[in-house]
Amino acid sequence: MRKVLDCALNFKGCACQLIVIFSLFFMLFSPVIAQPTPTPLPPADFGDVPDPTYPTLLASNGAYHIIGSGTVRLGSNVDAEPDGQPHPLALGDDINGLSDDDGVHFTTFIVPGETATLLVISSTYGYLNAWIDFNNNGSWADSGEHAIQDSYLFPGLTWIYITIPANAIGGTYFYSFPLYHISRFEL
Numbered sequence: 001m002r003k004v005l006d007c008a009l010n011f012k013g014c015a016c017q018l019i020v021i022f023s024l025f026f027m028l029f030s031p032v033i034a035q036p037t038p039t040p041l042p043p044a045d046f047g048d049v050p051d052p053t054y055p056t057l058l059a060s061n062g063a064y065h066i067i068g069s070g071t072v073r074l075g076s077n078v079d080a081e082p083d084g085q086p087h088p089l090a091l092g093d094d095i096n097g098l099s100d101d102d103g104v105h106f107t108t109f110i111v112p113g114e115t116a117t118l119l120v121i122s123s124t125y126g127y128l129n130a131w132i133d134f135n136n137n138g139s140w141a142d143s144g145e146h147a148i149q150d151s152y153l154f155p156g157l158t159w160i161y162i163t164i165p166a167n168a169i170g171g172t173y174f175y176s177f178p179l180y181h182i183s184r185f186e187l
């Protein structure tokens with residue numbers, strides 16, 4: 001019995017030594033792993049709805065579009081910012097540099113159960129989508145909130161009509177109107 005106990009103790013001691021040796025080995029010979037340098041983002045235009053309620057900042061996976069020739073965008077003005085510009089009234093980008101949230105213009109009130117009319121200005125051909133937080137719960141993922149799905153736009157002005165859900169909560173609505181090069185259904 002004592003022999004068995006001795007063996008067990010010896011084995012345990014050996015295991016500990018091996019662990020020490022391996023640790024030393026890795027401390028002495030482990031390669032230095034270079035941290036990748038973050039690639040600087042080209043000049044980009046971000047959103048400005050409140051964050052963290054909605055995803056606006058890069059850290060929240062906020063949407064942005066690169067500024068440059070051949071890129072799609074809504075509106076006439078555009079300016080770059082290094083990150084999203086969250087603001088309680090979604091005015092962060094409007095009051096920072098150019099007032100460049102000028103691509104979507106509602107020409108009617110948003111009344112539950114009625115059709116709202118809006119004018120959008122597109123820089124080029126593209127697929128317009130819109131998410132509107134109709135129940136004002138801080139999410140665009142609720143049923144019926146993907147209000148425009150791949151509406152094909154030509155360059156210039158386009159009238160858009162949206163049927164507002166009867167159960168929409170009145171007041172201020174936060175929305176996102178991204179324009180894509182290709183249909184989301186082809187992604």
Ligand SMILES: [Ca+2]
Nearest residue numbers: 045079080093
């Ligand atoms: Ca901007």
Ligand SMILES: [Ca+2]
Nearest residue numbers: 048090091101
């Ligand atoms: Ca804005």
Ligand SMILES: [Ca+2]
Nearest residue numbers: 093096097098
């Ligand atoms: Ca701006």
Ligand SMILES: [Ca+2]
Nearest residue numbers: 133137139142
């Ligand atoms: Ca919602």
